[in-house]
Amino acid sequence: MAFTESPFVAEAVCSLVASLNSNTQSPSQNAIIGSALSSMAWFVLVAGFADASTSTRNLLTGLWVLSIIMECCILGLTMAFDNQSGEIRHTRLALGIVRLCGLLVLICLGFCLLSLRESHVLRTEESQRLLINSGGTSEGLEAQEVSEYGSTGQSYEPESFVDNGVEGDAETHDSDDEDDEDDKDPVDRLPKGNWWSYVKKFSIFVPMLWPRGQKTYQLRILGCFLCLLAVRLLNILQPRQTGIVIDTLTKGANQGFLNGSSWPWIKPIALLALYSWLNSSSGFPFIQAYLWIPVENRNLQRLHMLTYNHIMELSSDFHDSKQSGKLWYSIWNGYSVNSFLELVLFQILPVVFDFVLAAVYIYFALHPYLALIVFGTSISYFWSTTAMTSRLTSLRRQEREVDKSEYEIMTETMSNWRTVSYFNRVPHEESRYSSAAWKAKEASMLLQLWVHIEQAAKATIIELGVLSMLIVAGYRVIHGAPVGDVVVLLQLWNQIAYPLSVIAESFTRIASDLVDAEDLVKVLQKKSNIQDDRDAKPLDLQRGEVEFESVNFSYDGKRDILNDVSFRATPGQTVALVGETGGGKSTILKLLFRFYDVTSGSIKIDGQDIRRVTMKSLRDAIGNVPQDATLFNDTVLNNVKYAKLDATDEEVIEACKAAAIHDKIMSFSKRYQSKVGEGGTKISGGELQRIAIARAILQNPQIVLLDEATSSVDTETEAHIQQSLKRLTSGRTTFVIAHRLSTIVNADLILVVRKAEIVERGTHQELMEMQGQYYSLWTKQTLLGTETRETGSGKGGQAPDHLNDLPGPDTFKPKQFTKGSRSMTWRY
Numbered sequence: 139m140a141f142t143e144s145p146f147v148a149e150a151v152c153s154l155v156a157s158l159n160s161n162t163q164s165p166s167q168n169a170i171i172g173s174a175l176s177s178m179a180w181f182v183l184v185a186g187f188a189d190a191s192t193s194t195r196n197l198l199t200g201l202w203v204l205s206i207i208m209e210c211c212i213l214g215l216t217m218a219f220d221n222q223s224g225e226i227r228h229t230r231l232a233l234g235i236v237r238l239c240g241l242l243v244l245i246c247l248g249f250c251l252l253s254l255r256e257s258h259v260l261r262t263e264e265s266q267r268l269l270i271n272s273g274g275t276s277e278g279l280e281a282q283e284v285s286e287y288g289s290t291g292q293s294y295e296p297e298s299f300v301d302n303g304v305e306g307d308a309e310t311h312d313s314d315d316e317d318d319e320d321d322k323d324p325v326d327r328l329p330k331g332n333w334w335s336y337v338k339k340f341s342i343f344v345p346m347l348w349p350r351g352q353k354t355y356q357l358r359i360l361g362c363f364l365c366l367l368a369v370r371l372l373n374i375l376q377p378r379q380t381g382i383v384i385d386t387l388t389k390g391a392n393q394g395f396l397n398g399s400s401w402p403w404i405k406p407i408a409l410l411a412l413y414s415w416l417n418s419s420s421g422f423p424f425i426q427a428y429l430w431i432p433v434e435n436r437n438l439q440r441l442h443m444l445t446y447n448h449i450m451e452l453s454s455d456f457h458d459s460k461q462s463g464k465l466w467y468s469i470w471n472g473y474s475v476n477s478f479l480e481l482v483l484f485q486i487l488p489v490v491f492d493f494v495l496a497a498v499y500i501y502f503a504l505h506p507y508l509a510l511i512v513f514g515t516s517i518s519y520f521w522s523t524t525a526m527t528s529r530l531t532s533l534r535r536q537e538r539e540v541d542k543s544e545y546e547i548m549t550e551t552m553s554n555w556r557t558v559s560y561f562n563r564v565p566h567e568e569s570r571y572s573s574a575a576w577k578a579k580e581a582s583m584l585l586q587l588w589v590h591i592e593q594a595a596k597a598t599i600i601e602l603g604v605l606s607m608l609i610v611a612g613y614r615v616i617h618g619a620p621v622g623d624v625v626v627l628l629q630l631w632n633q634i635a636y637p638l639s640v641i642a643e644s645f646t647r648i649a650s651d652l653v654d655a656e657d658l659v660k661v662l663q664k665k666s667n668i669q670d671d672r673d674a675k676p677l678d679l680q681r682g683e684v685e686f687e688s689v690n691f692s693y694d695g696k697r698d699i700l701n702d703v704s705f706r707a708t709p710g711q712t713v714a715l716v717g718e719t720g721g722g723k724s725t726i727l728k729l730l731f732r733f734y735d736v737t738s739g740s741i742k743i744d745g746q747d748i749r750r751v752t753m754k755s756l757r758d759a760i761g762n763v764p765q766d767a768t769l770f771n772d773t774v775l776n777n778v779k780y781a782k783l784d785a786t787d788e789e790v791i792e793a794c795k796a797a798a799i800h801d802k803i804m805s806f807s808k809r810y811q812s813k814v815g816e817g818g819t820k821i822s823g824g825e826l827q828r829i830a831i832a833r834a835i836l837q838n839p840q841i842v843l844l845d846e847a848t849s850s851v852d853t854e855t856e857a858h859i860q861q862s863l864k865r866l867t868s869g870r871t872t873f874v875i876a877h878r879l880s881t882i883v884n885a886d887l888i889l890v891v892r893k894a895e896i897v898e899r900g901t902h903q904e905l906m907e908m909q910g911q912y913y914s915l916w917t918k919q920t921l922l923g924t925e926t927r928e929t930g931s932g933k934g935g936q937a938p939d940h941l942n943d944l945p946g947p948d949t950f951k952p953k954q955f956t957k958g959s960r961s962m963t964w965r966y
């Protein structure tokens with residue numbers, strides 16, 4: 139590259155020497171400008187390639203072909219039309235031939251080098267993948283410590299683990315691991331090379347930012363565009379008119395026509411005032427703002443709405459593994475992309491236009507050398523900007539990462555304030571937050587410093603440009619050019635320097651906005667794993683028969699959570715799931731609710747595979763009282779109504795009565811209008827569970843899922859709840875997960891789940907007779923109950939009365955056993 143550039147520089151030097159040498163014929167102005175421009179163009183290319191770290195094969199090939207064509211043309215034209223004296227002409231020809239030959243040799247060499255480099259990169263990537271896949275620790279992997287939640291968590295991020303191939307618009311399906319990798323995946327990061335594929339990812343925002351099919355908004359944008367054009371025109375007319383005013387006044391003063399009644403100078407001044415007014419905040423810019431404000435707000439609202447909808451529609455795997463703090467941070471920062479259209483329409487395009495117009499005006503109306511200075515200054519300016527932008531971008535990304543961590547710690551610890559307090563970890567969290575905040579401050583300081591360094595460099599280049607222009611303009615005025623030219627030039631220079639700074643700043647801002655939007659793009663690219671089938675139909679619910687057929691399931695594709703699970707719940711039956719913790723009971727209910735899809739096998743309701751019916755109809759048919767029910771920070775009334783938005787207050791009260799919570803609610807200071815606090819923190823666990831049951835009763839579903847619905851209530855309340863549950867479940871197909879076997883002895887079918895499999899099934903009586911797992915669980919619970927009774931470890935330190943009638947393992951008197959003390963919530 140340098141080899142091909144040097145002849146241009148040599149040629150420019152040659153022209154300069156010739157112009158200074160009085161013995162030789164001075165080269166034409168066009169020849170000097172041509173050489174200078176060629177040198178600058180090559181300088182840009184050399185600088186660009188020096189910066190690029192990734193493969194630029196296509197770009198290079200294109201440039202080489204173009205270079206050969208252009209070189210041939212230049213050589214031919216030089217031979218045909220150059221009328222310089224012999225030496226200069228011969229030198230030019232010789233340099234042209236050297237350039238052409240050099241170019242051909244370089245192209246051959248270049249192809250060989252590129253091929254070698256690419257095959258090397260390929261080999262390196264392959265070997266890295268093998269190293270990592272082969273498992274765990276490898277010498278080549280320089281592990282990087284990443285701070286996880288809490289002080290103990292450490293994970294390792296091998297640099298080479300990331301995929302360097304650009305994946306285009308590949309959809310990301312979410313999982314835990316993937317989420318972590320997302321944070322480190324440079325494919326989605328601002329690259330030094332492949333800008334196109336990087337920027338293409340952001341096309342996801344186009345439908346949000348462009349009002350397709352909305353004529354009014356489109357007309358507004360068109361109006362803005364016309365205002366912009368008018369302002370561009372005024373930007374040229376205004377300095378030109380200033381020059382005219384100055385020249386008219388100078389001429390008038392010299393010729394003495396200012397005395398008397400003749401006022402020929404008033405017209406140019408009036409015109410200047412008009413241009414100035416139209417170009418001020420009360421002229422076209424005002425109309426433009428008036429037209430744009432609704433468009434901007436519409437875009438922002440769409441961006442908010444679509445992002446919210448998208449996230450809410452993502453499936454359980456995303457929501458189970460998301461980090462809320464980081465997600466919110468990414469979303470709010472990502473919204474900066476909304477200013478993108480505004481930036482391009484109102485800042486970049488107009489100033490590019492201004493710049494070109496001013497340069498052309500200077501070239502033709504003033505002097506080509508002045509235009510050359512404009513060009514040289516601009517190139518240096520942009521080069522310094524792009525060089526600095528990549529540094530600033532990486533600093534911005536670092537700053538954003540530490541900022542995100544700070545935000546994550548803040549949101550996580552604030553929302554888990556109770557846990558922090560229980561473990562007396564407030565000082566620990568304060569110090570963790572302080573260290574994160576300190577890191578954020580340092581990153582921010584470094585970024586700000588570099589912003590100022592960048593600005594200082596750019597200001598120096600601009601000032602050098604002004605100096606050069608003033609020297610040339612001053613020289614011209616001394617040699618007879620009108621003084622008005624200097625004024626016009628100075629005014630136009632503003633039209634050039636300002637666009638330069640705006641364009642440069644826009645680059646920085648675009649880069650920063652894109653960095654901010656990277657995470658939002660990743661979130662928007664995620665696809666829900668659970669979606670309605672293309673020809674999904676509403677569930678035709680008849681009697682509520684549920685059938686699991688050879689269901690296998692794994693959350694991560696590695697560990698089996700359910701293995702060949704098959705059973706049938708006939709309409710109206712109560713099916714109880716019991717067994718060891720972590721065995722897969724809740725997962726069975728999650729699959730039925732279609733939070734996840736089965737890995738293989740099928741789940742059918744009334745003979746219809748739940749993957750073939752619409753999710754809305756499926757979820758309408760199922761009422762759920764989860765283990766960890768949460769409430770919104772709203773009134774009790776609204777929380778219960780959430781199950782049926784159009785329910786009347788009376789219906790809500792009826793549901794609460796049925797759930798045995800009505801009396802309690804009536805004792806609250808604001809009764810049904812009492813707020814329950816964030817997640818329901820202002821009410822007790824038992825109250826919360828009963829509100830959750832009231833919700834399910836109000837929903838009135840055909841299939842009911844109860845996941846430890848009575849785990850947080852005392853004995854007496856449990857007795858009430860059992861009654862209300864009876865009402866809720868009667869005539870409906872019901873699935874109950876219970877650790878207290880006493881609560882499910884009446885179930886029609888009991889499934890014992892152990893290590894991902896159903897190991898026993900039957901009624902309580904049948905299972906007891908089998909003397910297997912269930913029998914042993916029952917025995918343990920009974921013995922524990924007896925011990926509790928004997929040692930008086932029940933509530934209040936004494937064995938509760940109802941425990942006196944506890945059945946022995948052989949007598950199975952479950953009815954008496956249902957009144958277990960709260961301290962007897964057995965787990966096994």
Ligand SMILES: Nc1ncnc2c1ncn2[C@@H]1O[C@H](COP(=O)(O)OP(=O)(O)OP(=O)(O)O)[C@@H](O)[C@H]1O
Pocket residue numbers: 458693694699718719720721722723724725726
């Ligand atoms: N979202 C998830 N991602 C990955 N693994 C999960 C997820 N949810 C649960 N698991 C794992 O699946 C296994 C079964 O969990 P599940 O909640 O179904 O057990 P369970 O029998 O209901 O336990 P418990 O009685 O304690 O509620 C557990 O080992 C658990 O760690």
